[in-house]
Amino acid sequence: MTGAPGPRWIAGVDIGGTNLVVGLVRSDGGGPVAVRTAPTRPEEGAAAAARRVAAMVRESAAAAGVRFPDDVAGIGAGAPGPMELDSGTVRETPNLGWRNVPLRELLVEAAGVPATLHNDADCAAYGEWRRGAGQGARCLVCLTLGTGIGGGIVLDGRVHQGVSGSAGEVGHTCVEMNGLLCGCGARGCVEAYASGPAIAARALDAGYCPESPQRVTAETVCRAAADGDRKAARVVADTGAILGVAVANLMHVLNPDVIVLAGGVARAGDLLFGPLRREVRRRAFASAEAACRIEPAAFPETAGVVGAAELFRSAQAAPA
């Protein structure tokens, strides 16, 4: 790297099953600015989504007063599912319905700037490690709580992707071997209890009944719990305890110094984190528990955007 000043911005992109999120990330710290969100509409295909991402990046740059492409080094993108990192190809994404799509190439063509592509949960973990709640951690695990439960691991400053790119899938670790059936086909996965839809289903099972007729979601359950609804509060507390079992398991295996919880549910605060920490204290070794901070994400909704941009930066700094 030379000392010459390059573009100071990177566009971070999170390509989710439901939404596209785009924001501009500065090279010198801070969260994303000029964040734009739009439906992914995966059924229109990956090329159409890539074109929409490119338009959102331009829009975001215009809103932030950043010249595009002159002052934007490129696009760091994250997407769900296993992928070929070298070629930037999405192999299989149940949430998007795309198979063997050269997504990075499509982004480069649509936007006319360089791009990188990484797993979205890895992006979130890296974003929290580089700029968020896990700065300076030697070993960080980040859980992303949403429609599914994903996870990413950062070890000694590098994402631990595993030998076939699927490390960090904490959502499918089992906490109850004869427990609830998970979407993956196995029983007792954390996701079967603590994903957004699972929280809503458990609340309905527990007899939670919203005052006005509305669709019950994890968000409405968390809000009702905060407003004092006992049944909802019980479900949120149980969710915390179940996540605590998974977090204690991570402490036993990895003995990390930071575990970050990202995603909407992680904003439930003490109603969730209280029971979670209590369960961890019951299960983890005292020395491992003392050595580990458990934190809500600094960027609950945009850790993936920040991390995707930062992974672009690290790829520029040290090309493979």
Add this chain to the structure above:
Amino acid sequence: MTGAPGPRWIAGVDIGGTNLVVGLVRSDGGGPVAVRTAPTRPEEGAAAAARRVAAMVRESAAAAGVRFPDDVAGIGAGAPGPMELDSGTVRETPNLGWRNVPLRELLVEAAGVPATLHNDADCAAYGEWRRGAGQGARCLVCLTLGTGIGGGIVLDGRVHQGVSGSAGEVGHTCVEMNGLLCGCGARGCVEAYASGPAIAARALDAGYCPESPQRVTAETVCRAAADGDRKAARVVADTGAILGVAVANLMHVLNPDVIVLAGGVARAGDLLFGPLRREVRRRAFASAEAACRIEPAAFPETAGVVGAAELFRSAQAAPA
């Protein structure tokens, strides 16, 4: 390192709750030779144990026709429990009853050669990675099945010890959050089902009754299962399935290329490994499962001896 020929042997030592195991490990490959086993007698204290280890190392060298100390570079030792790696101090070992013992120093004094000290499960993992069933692995996890269930992780050729030295404690990961009570105080740990004593207890609960009056141990249960006892076979199969849950969890978190099972129970063969692999196939992602070999240890009883010696060698090659 210079090209000058140094001592070609290292003494590997495994200091267990029950036994001391000592063997000589050559620098150019192969398992330990002139292996000696003796009771640990921890109640006599660490200094006495260290003196006995030194005597066993001399005995082992004499039996192998190796000059001591001239042709023995030093002692690589492993012991259970959390330890201060830098100072070689055992902090706390429930199995030995020693607290804050400068065990490495005691070994150096007793034997008059340099020594290193590492966690015993880490030694086993490193031994299997360096010379056993996991040679060449990028990411290896080794479970040691015994009185307790330990574990070690080798990532990119280095032991992942975690931030407070307690990574790899797979035995205390939970597979059934409201399950059997474990010695650690938590419910549903793998160890509560699949440790040696737990296997024996589950066999007795299941009505397994040995023909001749004898103490029921995991070993007698495994032998009876191999001899066709149905109740014993059922217990061994269930043990395999429960270990399979833990192994699938490791695949989800770490996505390793090799998982090694060491210790006596791992020698039960297909009666254990069949149900284990079936459970893994049910739970792990297909790509992660396809990328990972599950193997019995190459050194079921002496992986810790080999790995302790190899960790000594790696410390000599690259002093901290």
